[in-house]
Amino acid sequence: AQSVTQLDSQVPVFEEAPVELRCNYSSSVSVYLFWYVQYPNQGLQLLLKYLSGSTLVKSINGFEAEFNKSQTSFHLRKPSVHISDTAEYFCAVSGRDDKIIFGKGTRLHILP
Amino acid sequence: KAGVTQTPRYLIKTRGQQVTLSCSPISGHRSVSWYQQTPGQGLQFLFEYFSETQRNKGNFPGRFSGRQFSNSRSEMNVSTLELGDSALYLCASRMGPSSYEQYFGPGTRLTVT
Numbered sequence: 508a509q510s511v512t513q514l515d516s517q518v519p520v521f522e523e524a525p526v527e528l529r530c531n532y533s534s535s536v537s538v539y540l541f542w543y544v545q546y547p548n549q550g551l552q553l554l555l556k557y558l559s560g561s562t563l564v565k566s567i568n569g570f571e572a573e574f575n576k577s578q579t580s581f582h583l584r585k586p587s588v589h590i591s592d593t594a595e596y597f598c599a600v601s602g603r604d605d606k607i608i609f610g611k612g613t614r615l616h617i618l619p
Numbered sequence: 620k621a622g623v624t625q626t627p628r629y630l631i632k633t634r635g636q637q638v639t640l641s642c643s644p645i646s647g648h649r650s651v652s653w654y655q656q657t658p659g660q661g662l663q664f665l666f667e668y669f670s671e672t673q674r675n676k677g678n679f680p681g682r683f684s685g686r687q688f689s690n691s692r693s694e695m696n697v698s699t700l701e702l703g704d705s706a707l708y709l710c711a712s713r714m715g716p717s718s719y720e721q722y723f724g725p726g727t728r729l730t731v732t
Contacts, residue, residue: 539719541719543723548725549725550623550709550711550723550724550725550726551662551709551711551723552723553720553721553722556719556720558719597661597662601719604675605674605675605716605717606664606667606675607652607664607719607721608664609654609661609662609664610661611660611661611662612661612662
């Protein structure tokens, strides 16, 4: 069975500083990996996904994530955060059974 | 194209009562999933429906049930409410089981007193 671990429940970072949100997964089969973002009082939105091909995937608002099969990781990075990035970020994994399993989320706090 | 809609957005119920939540997927999407979101547990998968049939089920007691109608709209029912059922209930739709992109609704905030 698949599982997802987001090691950090909260990450504070100063505005314009870089950030990395960590995600590790466990699966015995090929997986598809996702990052979702939830802004306050809203539902989740798909930020980026890895299905196949290039292991580095990017979003339109400057986030990127790299699929690392040997380390079973899919960490999310941004070189310079903005106050509008304040949100909760969820890593998710899906495998052959089509179930999508979510991590417990990481709250990103942007400090002025 | 309209997004996923959920009704009601907020609900307050008393222990022991039952509740029904509704979800309308994006037009053309035939798969609907339900999740419970709480601060301590994150998102927990409840169940998924496709073409009016339950495809997958999470690890929740039988008090939690759902159904899907022929127009792909889905309802979720919780009977004999407990305080621990207080949560944000999220609905997500996708084209079908083989589509990995899910689109989430804004959720229904259920408070049980």
